[in-house]
Amino acid sequence: MAHVLPATAPGRLVVLEGIPAPVWGIGLLLLLMPALANNFVLFQIFGWSFILGMIALSLMVLAGYGGMVSLIQMTVGALAGYVVAILGTSGVPQISLGWPWWLYIPLAILIATLFGTLVGTLAVRTEGIYTIMITLAIAAAFFYFTRQNYTIFNGYTGFNNVVPPALFGVDWRQPVPFYYLTLGCATLSYLAVVWMARTPFGLALQGVRDNPRRMSALGFSVTAHRILAYSFASVIAAFGGILLVWQNAQVVPGTAGIPQVIDILVIAVVGGLKRPIGPFIGALIYAVLSVFSSDILLAFGMSGERFKLVVGLGFLAVVFFSPDGVLGLWQRWRARMQRSSRDLRPGGEMAS
Amino acid sequence: MGTLQNLSTRHPIWTFVVLVLVVGLAWLILAPWPPDLEQAMGRKRVFLNAILSGITLGALYFLVASGFTLVFGLMRNVNLAHGSLYLLGGYIGYGVAEVTGYWLLAFPVVFILVGAVGLLLQHQVFRRMEGEELRQTLVTIGISIVLADLMLWFWGGQSYQVLSPDWLSGPMTLPLVSSISANGEAVYLSYPRVRIAILIAATVIGLAMWFALSRSRLGILIRAGVDDRDILAASGVRIQYVFLAVFAFGAGMAGMAGIVGGTFQSLSPGEDTRFLLASLVVVIVGGMGSIPGAALGAVIIGLAEQIGLVYAPTYSVVFTFLIMAAVLAFRPHGLLGAQH
Amino acid sequence: MIPSVAERLNAAGSANALELRGVTRLFGALAALTDVTLNVRPGERRAVLGSNGAGKTTLFNCITGDFPPSSGTIRFFGEDVTRFPPHERIRRGLRRTYQISALFTGLSVLDNVYLACRGVSRGRFSLVRPRTGDTLLQSAENLIEAVHLQDVRDRLVGELSHGQQRQLEIALALAGAPRFILFDEPAAGLSPKERAELIEILTSMPKHIGFIIIEHDMDVALRVVENVTMLHNGRIFKEGPPEEIESDDEVQELYLGHGHG
Numbered sequence: 001m002a003h004v005l006p007a008t009a010p011g012r013l014v015v016l017e018g019i020p021a022p023v024w025g026i027g028l029l030l031l032l033m034p035a036l037a038n039n040f041v042l043f044q045i046f047g048w049s050f051i052l053g054m055i056a057l058s059l060m061v062l063a064g065y066g067g068m069v070s071l072i073q074m075t076v077g078a079l080a081g082y083v084v085a086i087l088g089t090s091g092v093p094q095i096s097l098g099w100p101w102w103l104y105i106p107l108a109i110l111i112a113t114l115f116g117t118l119v120g121t122l123a124v125r126t127e128g129i130y131t132i133m134i135t136l137a138i139a140a141a142f143f144y145f146t147r148q149n150y151t152i153f154n155g156y157t158g159f160n161n162v163v164p165p166a167l168f169g170v171d172w173r174q175p176v177p178f179y180y181l182t183l184g185c186a187t188l189s190y191l192a193v194v195w196m197a198r199t200p201f202g203l204a205l206q207g208v209r210d211n212p213r214r215m216s217a218l219g220f221s222v223t224a225h226r227i228l229a230y231s232f233a234s235v236i237a238a239f240g241g242i243l244l245v246w247q248n249a250q251v252v253p254g255t256a257g258i259p260q261v262i263d264i265l266v267i268a269v270v271g272g273l274k275r276p277i278g279p280f281i282g283a284l285i286y287a288v289l290s291v292f293s294s295d296i297l298l299a300f301g302m303s304g305e306r307f308k309l310v311v312g313l314g315f316l317a318v319v320f321f322s323p324d325g326v327l328g329l330w331q332r333w334r335a336r337m338q339r340s341s342r343d344l345r346p347g348g349e350m351a352s
Numbered sequence: 353m354g355t356l357q358n359l360s361t362r363h364p365i366w367t368f369v370v371l372v373l374v375v376g377l378a379w380l381i382l383a384p385w386p387p388d389l390e391q392a393m394g395r396k397r398v399f400l401n402a403i404l405s406g407i408t409l410g411a412l413y414f415l416v417a418s419g420f421t422l423v424f425g426l427m428r429n430v431n432l433a434h435g436s437l438y439l440l441g442g443y444i445g446y447g448v449a450e451v452t453g454y455w456l457l458a459f460p461v462v463f464i465l466v467g468a469v470g471l472l473l474q475h476q477v478f479r480r481m482e483g484e485e486l487r488q489t490l491v492t493i494g495i496s497i498v499l500a501d502l503m504l505w506f507w508g509g510q511s512y513q514v515l516s517p518d519w520l521s522g523p524m525t526l527p528l529v530s531s532i533s534a535n536g537e538a539v540y541l542s543y544p545r546v547r548i549a550i551l552i553a554a555t556v557i558g559l560a561m562w563f564a565l566s567r568s569r570l571g572i573l574i575r576a577g578v579d580d581r582d583i584l585a586a587s588g589v590r591i592q593y594v595f596l597a598v599f600a601f602g603a604g605m606a607g608m609a610g611i612v613g614g615t616f617q618s619l620s621p622g623e624d625t626r627f628l629l630a631s632l633v634v635v636i637v638g639g640m641g642s643i644p645g646a647a648l649g650a651v652i653i654g655l656a657e658q659i660g661l662v663y664a665p666t667y668s669v670v671f672t673f674l675i676m677a678a679v680l681a682f683r684p685h686g687l688l689g690a691q692h
Numbered sequence: 693m694i695p696s697v698a699e700r701l702n703a704a705g706s707a708n709a710l711e712l713r714g715v716t717r718l719f720g721a722l723a724a725l726t727d728v729t730l731n732v733r734p735g736e737r738r739a740v741l742g743s744n745g746a747g748k749t750t751l752f753n754c755i756t757g758d759f760p761p762s763s764g765t766i767r768f769f770g771e772d773v774t775r776f777p778p779h780e781r782i783r784r785g786l787r788r789t790y791q792i793s794a795l796f797t798g799l800s801v802l803d804n805v806y807l808a809c810r811g812v813s814r815g816r817f818s819l820v821r822p823r824t825g826d827t828l829l830q831s832a833e834n835l836i837e838a839v840h841l842q843d844v845r846d847r848l849v850g851e852l853s854h855g856q857q858r859q860l861e862i863a864l865a866l867a868g869a870p871r872f873i874l875f876d877e878p879a880a881g882l883s884p885k886e887r888a889e890l891i892e893i894l895t896s897m898p899k900h901i902g903f904i905i906i907e908h909d910m911d912v913a914l915r916v917v918e919n920v921t922m923l924h925n926g927r928i929f930k931e932g933p934p935e936e937i938e939s940d941d942e943v944q945e946l947y948l949g950h951g952h953g
Contacts, residue, residue, distance in 0.1 A: 069486060122680045129485050130640075133430055133632050134680060140629045141673035148666050200810050200818045207796055207807055214794040217756060218864065219782040219811030228817055258625045262493060269490060306505065312497030319490045 019194060023277055030183055039175035045291060047178050047247055049283040050186035054240035056268040056279035057189055058233040064273040065197060066229045067209030068128060072119045072135040074264045075142045076234045077241020078256035080112035082146070082153060084162060084242050085251050091161030092154055101165035109238045116234025117227060124226040139261045147253040158252030162245050173246060182243055186280065189236045193276040196232065205229050259308075266315050272327025281326055286311075384529045384538065400528055400541050402662040403655065408547040410654025411554035412616060415609035416627050417634040417646045418561060419602025425578040425641015426598055428485050429478060433492040434606055435628025436499035441466045441607020442614040442623070443503060446512050449611075455517040458611050463604040470603025474596050496624070504621050514614035516546040524548060550612050562643050574598060578641035633672060637679045639689025648687055707770030709734040709872045709902045710755065715764035717750055717926075724750040725761070725926045734769070734871070737894075738904045739913040739934070742923035743946070748906045749791065751923070752874050756788050757781050769871065783812055785871030789861040789878055791906075797850035801841055804849055805832040805863055812868030831867070839863040839893070855886040862893060873903040879912045891915055914938060 034042060058073040087104035090096045123134045146153040164172035164181070172181050196202045204225055207215045212222045245251040254260070263286065271282025289296075293307040322329040381403060385396045420434045444465055445458035473495070481488050515521075523542040565571035573594060613619065613627065630653065638649025656675055660668025679687060712730040716723065725747045732738050740748050754761050757778035765774045773781050796804050809828050810816060822829050836842050839859045844852060849860065858878060865873050875894075879887050887909070894905070894916040907913035914920070914934040922930040922943060930943060937943055 069489075122677060125680075126684045129424075129428060129430055129489070130636075130684075132432075132489060133636060136432075137629060137632045137636060137676060138673070140625075140632075141669055141676070144669040145673070148669060150666070195821075196819060199821050200815060203799075203803060203807060204810065204816060206799070210796050210798065211794055213758070214790075214796075215807075215811070216778040217782060217788050217794075218808050219779050219868070220816055221777070221779045225817070258629075262497070265490075265493065266497075303505075306501060308497055308501040309505075312494050312501060315497065316491065316494035319487060319494060323487055323490075 020275075020277075027187070034176050034179060042179040043175040043247075045284075045287050047175075047182045049280065049287045050182035051240050051243045051247060051283075052264070052267055052286060053271075053280035053283035054186055054189045054243070055237050056264050056271065056283055057193060057276060058237035058240065059264055059268045060271075060273050060276060060279045061193055061196075061233040061236070062229055063268065064275075064278075065202060065205050065209065066226060068124070068131045068226060068229070069265070070119075070123065070131055070135045070230070070233075071139055071261050071265060072116060072123075073233065073237040074241075074261045075139040075256045076112045076116040076119075076237040077244060078146075078251065079115050079142070080108040080238035080241040081162070081245030081251040081255060082159070083108035083111050084245060085159035086152065088162070088165075090159040092157075092159050095152070095154055096159070101167070105242065108242060109235060112238035112241065113231055113234040116237065117231045120227040120230025120234075124223055124230070136258075136261070139256065140258060143253055143257055146256075153253070156253065158250060158255075160250040162251060163249055164246045173249070178247070182247075185239055185243060189239065190276055190280070192236070197276075201225075201228070263311075266311065268325075269323075270315060270318050270325050272325030274324055275327055278325055278327045285326070289314075381528065396529075397541060398662060401543070402658050404526075404541075404543055404547070406655035406658035407651060408551045408616070408654070409658055410651035411551045412609060412612050413627075413630050413634050413654055414558060414647050414650035415554055415612060416606055417631040417638075417650055418558070418643055419605040420631040421635045421638070421641055421643070421646045422574070422578075422598050423602045424635065426574055427478070427595055429492070429599075430485070430489045431492045431602075432489060432628060433473075433496040433499060434602075434631055435624035435626070436496045436503070437466055437470065437603045437606040438610040438613065438627045439503060439619060439621075439624040440469070440499065440610065442514070442610025442619040443507050443512065444607070445611035446514050446614055446619060449514055455514070455520075455615075458514075459608050462607040462611055466607030466610075467600040467604030471596055471600040473603075474599035478599070479592060479595070496628075500621065500624055503624075509621055512614060512619040514611060514619070516615050520546040520549055546615060550616070558643065558647050565643060570594065570597070633676055635686070636676055637686060639686025642686070642688045645686055645688035707734075708732060708767070709736065709769055710904070711765075711767040712755070713765045713767075715751075715754060715761045715766065717747075717754055717759070718762040723926055725754065728764070728923075728926075728928055730921065730928070732872075732902055732904065734902055735900050736902045736919065737917040738902075739917040739920045740904055740906050740923060741910075741913060741920060741937075742929070745925075746923040747926040748923055749876065750926075752788065752876055752904075752906065755781075755874060756786065779811075785869065786874070787865040787867075787870040787872070788874040789865050789876055791877040791880060793857045793861050795849045795857060795860060795864075798848065800846050800848055801836060801852070801860060802832060802845050804860060805835050805867065808832075808864040808867035809835070835863050835866055838866065840889075854881050855883065858882060858886070858890075862890075870901055873901060875903055875905040875907075877906055877908065879907060879909045887912060910938075 030046075033046065037046070055073050055077050058076070059070060062073075063069045084104055085092075086095060087097050087099045087107060088101065089098050119135060119138055122138070123131050126134070146158075147156055149155060164178075166172070170177050172178055197206070204215065204220055207218075208220065208222050208225050215225075216222050244255065248255070267282035267286050268279050269282070270285060271280065272278030289310065290307065293310055294305070297303065297306055297310065318325060322332075324331070381400065390396060416434070416438055420431060423429055423431050423434075441462045445462045448458040448461050449455050477491060478488050481491070522545055524545040525540045525542050526548070528541045529538045565575055577591075577594070609627070610619070613623065617623075634646055634649040634653050636649075637652060638647070639645030652675065653672060656671045657668055660671045664671075683689070708731045710730065710732040712728055715725055715728040715730075717725040728747075728751065740751065742748055753759060755766060757773070757776055757780075760775060765772060767773065768781060768784060768786060771784065773784070796807070799807075806822075806829060809832050813828060833842075833845075836845055839862055841856060841859055841863065844856060849857065852860065858881070862875075862878065865875070878894075879890055882890060891912055894903075894912075897903070905913055905917060914937075917934060920930075920932060920934055920937040921928060922937065924946065930937065930940065932940075
């Protein structure tokens, strides 16, 4: 990543420095989207993209800034969703405790973050390539456990009727309010990550990614930094998980099933692991494909069920041709446009 | 064996504990149980069944995980499509057994076909990404997604059961006392013949692999390469051929394990994920790149799963997870893994 | 149980800065270091010389804490640090430079030095961005000036020349309040002019900072130190002041005959 300091003058709105110009444009468009799109698109495509984007952002923080590819993010989110269902209200009154929202939401975030941190402590003491294996195995254990356990997690059935509390008299699950809710959360997560990347913690994390031995010889505890990165990422994943459960109005073991866990990695990689906007791009592509894939496939004369095949092939294409994801593609294309426009300048120097 | 000697001299307390556990277990298995023990722990037959199922399941896990651990240990490639190769082998084996009527014939056919798929993958795909471990892993994820959907398309969502051949079906009597009958005679345990056959086969294969790895030139190279990649490069052998051989072998083994799994249990979508996860856990517990480690891990996980299933069904997953977490916490590289 | 500054200074007066006793390091069957016993006083300047494979870098790695010795103890200003991880030793005042520059090439010079300053002070996990006038930032700026790199303060390290990168390595070692520095071949690849600058930096360092320097370049090494330790095949072969070592027959035969840097 390019240089992170110098320090800012006091008073300036520091957070907004790291955001590339196109993102401002997108942001404006998103604010006005309800005027342009219908309810289905708002709820099912954008809402879902923001949520998946947040969880994938959590993965990007660990993989892009920390150099650790972790598959536990979706599980952390699902756990937060489960805690909300168990401590709050749901369609399973024999388990749900019916506590108020200002109790169960913070507790859900806390418990999910603790879980993520714990997984971090298990995963960071080995080389990077182990991290995928270890986090995948733990995610699987969680899935099987929630499926088998009926006393707390209600097993196969899970919890239904898990909806957001009606704060300020608004039904937050209606398309337009939900759209703004998820947009707000996604924006806050994005800003938090942009901010974090330029703090001493974020700087040190990137140092740990690039040369852990050197960081150790500068006085940093590499293990502590990595574990705290898991904590930071887990907070974001937890928020995403709660929103996801509200969107589906249910949480079941399959919310964090292995295909779902892997999909988050696919989303993050396809979008691009180098910049925080990448995961959201990947999530949008995924959501659109997911909703419209059967139509697309039928148009090509194939069975509408082969969605996964399309995803898999698309993912392979990205990994083969543009490991930086869609963002990487775009940046390379932009660089090529700039180079060729330099070439065409009258009397100008040839591009180097 | 040197590692074991090493371990026992350096950790005498643990060695003692393990020895006590092993002797205790041996007594539980071999000796007839007094009535108080049967009261406390249930019938000995149930216990014996759980143990044997655990060990035979462990044999199956070993067959799958051995290829995975070699590929990871040597090529640092976390092949997340390993489970798909398992399932593919199982489906193909089912087809061969159905068409020809010979169960045994399925094995060489599957080994060659799935091994060829592995060869192709290593040669055309992974070879071009030498050194980019994460990218290789991502590719294996993509391949697993594609393969899973293709298999779903071709074979559908139903369960397939590979029928064991007549000469292997049915129970056999084992020289293990399960109880004492009313007139004082020992009653021996009867257990499915095919599972014992697989156990024997897996042991033979495991020993053969271990022998090959410690004695043959290729084997020694592979083990050295697992410890230190640079040694391999410096040895002058064309590493790419070694990689091809190892990957193809690992894929072939996974495929054959698919036939076994299809015989023991069944084949359906989702089994690929299940056996990939089993391989992961076995290798995390047993140690990367170690065949004895894979055997040890497989037996531990197999036993934990089956015993858990019988005695504490809601929490068997937790046992496996706790074992994995404990190993990660205290020996992050696995029980028999090399400390890098 | 962190000793106070006064206690530490007191200990520094009485204890050796660095004390190795019977340090042995095995890699499998290979003994990289055998029974190394070394005492360096606070503020002393020492050179560790020897041919390739003599064990010099392994010695540094052991002292830094990259791996523990197979046997033996290491004491730093009176404290037994044999089992401490590297970052604990660094926080007690040890510093190290690397033979091949270990810098963060994707970050700017300022970022690199700031990280070094941050590593040995509190607030490593701080989520608060530094503002202008931040003391740590100021220290980083001062350090950059001390090694004459202020012109390239904002440039990415990957764009610096080799000589500038070596200067930056030294700046990183001077961050915070170092008490003892390990210089691993600081003169590697430097031009004669840069070498002269390096000698100037090394000789003009504050008197209370001791260091050990590994070097192939005898000129640089013997000019800046008071004592020399020679390693051969992982063992200490000879020790003494530079003039003695230079004129010693055995040393001449084994090492000086091999030419300079």
